[in-house]
Amino acid sequence: MLDGDGHTYTTESGRGVGINIISASLSFLEQLKIMIESNINVNVKIYDNDGKISTSNLIITTISDTTKFLDWIYEDAGYYLNRKYQKYLDIKNKVNHTYFKLNDQIELVKKLYDEGLGTRKIAKILGVSRSAITTALKKMKIHDPTRKQARTVYLRTSYVCKNCHQHLSIDKFRKRIRGDRISYETRCFECESAKNKELCAKRYAITKLCKISNNAV
Numbered sequence: 316m317l318d319g320d321g322h323t324y325t326t327e328s329g330r331g332v333g334i335n336i337i338s339a340s341l342s343f344l345e346q347l348k349i350m351i352e353s354n355i356n357v358n359v360k361i362y363d364n365d366g367k368i369s370t371s372n373l374i375i376t377t378i379s380d381t382t383k384f385l386d387w388i389y390e391d392a393g394y395y396l397n398r399k400y401q402k403y404l405d406i407k408n409k410v411n412h413t414y415f416k417l418n419d420q421i422e423l424v425k426k427l428y429d430e431g432l433g434t435r436k437i438a439k440i441l442g443v444s445r446s447a448i449t450t451a452l453k454k455m456k457i458h459d460p461t462r463k464q465a466r467t468v469y470l471r472t473s474y475v476c477k478n479c480h481q482h483l484s485i486d487k488f489r490k491r492i493r494g495d496r497i498s499y500e501t502r503c504f505e506c507e508s509a510k511n512k513e514l515c516a517k518r519y520a521i522t523k524l525c526k527i528s529n530n531a532v
């Protein structure tokens with residue numbers, strides 16, 4: 316029986332999955348941690364938040380640990396919140412999807428990596444997260460973290476604006492230089508200044524509103 320204020324979460328990108336159980340009782344969480352660890356082999360962390368707030372958190376982070384934990388608590392549960400069970404099925408689905416997708420393409424990952432592509436590019440081609448590619452390479456024992464891909468952004472002569480979708484020459488974009496890295500603004504100059512004007516107008520309106528409300532008091 317597990318009852319408490321806990322929730323499963325998935326991040327927007329679907330990359331992160333985890334468990335976060337919040338409780339005002341640190342000793343409850345500590346007992347729970349022992350119980351979990353003695354039943355299933357997962358990594359459980361407890362944060363007491365240095366007493367800054369009255370609650371503590373029990374956290375499980377990796378995809379495999381999260382599924383293990385959920386499988387365990389739903390294994391022979393007869394009574395559960397349907398809403399939460401649905402979330403559990405969703406997470407299982409998501410996890411299976413990513414893994415199956417990658418398992419089917421594992422040869423392709425290897426081939427692309429051998430051809431000299433970086434993890435970023437491979438992830439983009441296969442439509443999975445970059446960390447999924449890194450994990451796959453590690454599993455195949457061919458991951459070389461020292462291998463760096465030369466960035467080719469400085470070779471670009473044109474670019475598609477994220478806002479107006481026009482294919483424009485590279486000099487229509489603001490260039491940013493940080494150290495030895497060059498990158499370009501994703502919006503063209505025209506779209507960027509339109510956006511800035513919009514922001515300025517907003518800020519101006521807010522300041523004006525503040526002044527009015529201050530005067531009213």
Ligand SMILES: [Zn+2]
Nearest residue numbers: 476479503506
């Ligand atoms: Zn534009």
